[in-house]
Amino acid sequence: AQKITQTQPGMFVQEKEAVTLDCTYDTSDQSYGLFWYKQPSSGEMIFLIYQGSYDEQNATEGRYSLNFQKARKSANLVISASQLGDSAMYFCAMREFENSWGKLQFGAGTQVVVTP
């Protein structure tokens, strides 16, 4: 069964606008972590933001924020004030702590294109 679902294969966003990337996850663990990574065309996966399942506040890192809705099992990434350099693939990933050795399980990704 798919653990991480990203339903938007691609999105266009105008420069300086905000964009929300959807991510839903499936786990029976009480303790888990959610990660977002950015993958530019160069190929390297760049860590953006982390949310732990017990964190009460939504995570923020600069222009990135995570809209964590635990009951709905969703962890959407919000990028504010988009820049041309934000054009990339974005992956949501989950690590289940109770029966895992730290393995990250990734979604299929969302391609974001920022236009001038």
Add this chain to the structure above:
Amino acid sequence: EAGVAQSPRYKIIEKRQSVAFWCNPISGHATLYWYQQILGQGPKLLIQFQNNGVVDDSQLPKDRFSAERLKGVDSTLKIQPAKLEDSAVYLCASSLAQGLAKNIQYFGAGTRLSVL
């Protein structure tokens, strides 16, 4: 601080040939991961090392793939013999230790393998 180094960046081989990829993790990182990323998909874990011991190789096709991490630092991933379906990007990642809750994995730029 130097990031995760991988080589080569690109490799083209014919089916049934063998190929090897090399990874040097971030200094001090005990945990090393190899992922396979097929075009249009998220990365999938092949094998995870803690120091020089294997902790998860459940998704490694062991009839043709092998990996080692001698001395708990550098690692090599080998495919022998290669099949057409092995065409993918092979990503190496490292993290401080698998026991940490946040346990951010830092990725290299990957090796893009084409099997003809």
